[in-house]
Amino acid sequence: MDQLVIAGKPYSSVCWSAPAKYQDFAQTRAAVEASGAQIVTVAIRRTNIGQNPNEPNLLDALPPSYYTSCEYAGCYSAQDAVRTLRLWRANCSMATTW
Numbered sequence: 183m184d185q186l187v188i189a190g191k192p193y194s195s196v197c198w199s200a201p202a203k204y205q206d207f208a209q210t211r212a213a214v215e216a217s218g219a220q221i222v223t224v225a226i227r228r229t230n231i232g233q234n235p236n237e238p239n240l241l242d243a244l245p246p247s248y249y250t251s252c253e254y255a256g257c258y259s260a261q262d263a264v265r266t267l268r269l270w271r272a273n274c275s276m277a278t279t280w
Contacts (some may be wrong), residue, residue: 198252210243211243218247222251
């Protein structure tokens with residue numbers, strides 16, 4: 183079976199998952215693992231990705247070392263998307279729990 187390659191990174195699954203609909207991060211992780219998805223879409227403006235240190239963190243449940251995340255929420259222009267992705271990248275590079 184051919185692999186999906188995005189920006190030089192191969193993926194064995196073409197399944198994408200949108201984990202926002204689950205009850206908690208444990209259920210999110212279980213659902214994404216069961217789906218076989220390696221790419222998840224994330225609404226970083228609506229979930230904790232480390233900005234709230236005393237709360238459960240999505241990056242602990244879906245570590246960037248294994249899952250590729252794509253931000254999509256609240257972007258109404260290319261400028262919004264670039265700014266949001268830069269914030270995502272900066273936050274991921276500062277995280278140390280994964």
